[in-house]
Amino acid sequence: xxxHPPDSAERLAPxxxxxxxxxGRQHVEEAHAYRxxxxxxxxxxxxxxxxxxxxxxxxxxxxHEGDHYRTRLTHSLEVAQIGRTVSACLGLNEQLVEAICxxxxxxxxxxxxxxxxxxxxxxxxxxxxEHNLQSLRVVDELEDKYADFPGLNLTFETRExxxxxxxxxxxxxxxxxxxxxxxxxxxxxxxxxxxxxxxIAYNNHDVDDGLRAGLLTEAELDDVDLFEDQHRAVKxxxxxxxxxxxxxxxxxxxxxEVVTDxxxxxxxxxxxxxxxxxxxxxxxxxxxxxxxxxxxxxxxALKKFLNQSLYRHERVLEMSGRAAEVVxxxxxxxxxxLNAMPAPHARRAEHAxxxxxxxxxxxxxxxxVAGMTDRYALAAFGRLIGRAPEIEMQTTNERETDxx
Ligand code: MG
Numbered sequence: 001x002x003x004h005p006p007d008s009a010e011r012l013a014p015x016x017x018x019x020x021x022x023x024g025r026q027h028v029e030e031a032h033a034y035r036x037x038x039x040x041x042x043x044x045x046x047x048x049x050x051x052x053x054x055x056x057x058x059x060x061x062x063x064h065e066g067d068h069y070r071t072r073l074t075h076s077l078e079v080a081q082i083g084r085t086v087s088a089c090l091g092l093n094e095q096l097v098e099a100i101c102x103x104x105x106x107x108x109x110x111x112x113x114x115x116x117x118x119x120x121x122x123x124x125x126x127x128x129x130e131h132n133l134q135s136l137r138v139v140d141e142l143e144d145k146y147a148d149f150p151g152l153n154l155t156f157e158t159r160e161x162x163x164x165x166x167x168x169x170x171x172x173x174x175x176x177x178x179x180x181x182x183x184x185x186x187x188x189x190x191x192x193x194x195x196x197x198x199x200i201a202y203n204n205h206d207v208d209d210g211l212r213a214g215l216l217t218e219a220e221l222d223d224v225d226l227f228e229d230q231h232r233a234v235k236x237x238x239x240x241x242x243x244x245x246x247x248x249x250x251x252x253x254x255x256x257e258v259v260t261d262x263x264x265x266x267x268x269x270x271x272x273x274x275x276x277x278x279x280x281x282x283x284x285x286x287x288x289x290x291x292x293x294x295x296x297x298x299x300x301a302l303k304k305f306l307n308q309s310l311y312r313h314e315r316v317l318e319m320s321g322r323a324a325e326v327v328x329x330x331x332x333x334x335x336x337x338l339n340a341m342p343a344p345h346a347r348r349a350e351h352a353x354x355x356x357x358x359x360x361x362x363x364x365x366x367x368x369v370a371g372m373t374d375r376y377a378l379a380a381f382g383r384l385i386g387r388a389p390e391i392e393m394q395t396t397n398e399r400e401t402d403x404x
Contacts, residue, residue, distance in 0.1 A: 013091025023156035040097035056373030098160030100194040107134025114320030118327035126362035161191030192289035322389040
């Protein structure tokens with residue numbers, strides 16, 4: 001009898017995702033001797049090539065601008081950290097939460113949102129490009145690791161969590177996984193949690209990175225209540241604190257406030273509705289993992305501020321324009337000449353062209369471009385098109401080489 005580490009039904013609340021009620025994998029596999037199914041999902045994600053590439057992909061700041069900025073990889077780890085903390089407090093399945101958090105950005109293009117928008121434009125007549133759907137393509141089809149199936153063959157619950165958003169048009173093509181977008185159902189609580197942990201993580205670390213880069217100032221951020229309250233409290237408690245520690249203490253305080261509210265509010269919602277199991281959760285009219293109204297308003301005000309002041313900062317936009325040029329350039333070159341891609345990608349694209357015409361060809365090229373890291377894309381551009389545009393944002397910060 002193989003020893004099976006419990007995703008331990010005893011520790012889990014009735015509303016948690018458990019293996020016993022899992023909708024399973026697309027390709028049936030035997031149980032592992034000592035690892036649970038969601039644990040196997042997480043391990044497959046960590047061992048995937050797409051996961052390793054996240055370290056060289058931009059979150060907001062381009063990878064080579066400094067060693068202390070978040071990358072997609074460190075972002076994903078921070079999301080998982082928040083997710084696991086909350087999960088333990090709500091009796092959710094921590095391994096599933098972690099798997100979803102670590103996989104949620106696998107489909108991101110190089111150069112952050114600028115890259116995704118450019119690729120979406122390139123794909124306009126061929127079904128568009130959406131990073132959420134792409135994350136699912138990575139785990140369902142693109143990873144080439146196993147003898148018996150394409151992709152990572154993850155459980156339904158992990159895939160359900162990865163697919164955060166989806167248009168109705170795409171949902172219709174996704175079968176069981178797309179159903180909730182058509183019937184207005186909810187995903188598991190673990191998926192709901194991963195979604196909000198993502199927002200909490202980037203809202204807060206983008207403040208930290210924005211201040212570090214000198215694109216934001218404490219004075220500007222004092223217009224945001226969530227920031228200002230923590231700023232005042234830290235200053236009052238430690239008047240002679242260093243700027244670096246001040247920023248860290250503020251960000252720490254903001255995360256703590258929002259996460260504590262998330263736990264309390266979700267706990268109250270779960271106690272009130274007492275969902276009997278994951279199916280009851282899926283049929284609910286609204287998510288039960290949520291913030292209270294006042295904290296949601298504070299959280300949204302910060303998000304709005306970042307949208308206006310950081311993501312649309314002229315220096316970020318300037319860099320985005322150059323990044324878009326790289327992505328568009330590469331897409332165009334490969335569409336004209338599939339053999340400009342490495343042989344396995346070229347073969348895949350030729351096959352897709354025969355099977356599905358121009359749409360198939362474009363999708364295969366988009367898969368290749370989306371999988372690139374920032375530096376790989378710049379090198380390819382340099383090789384195929386010419387001198388790559390300087391993608392380095394002028395930051396006014398101390399060029400940090402110390403270990404702070
Ligand atoms: Mg994310």
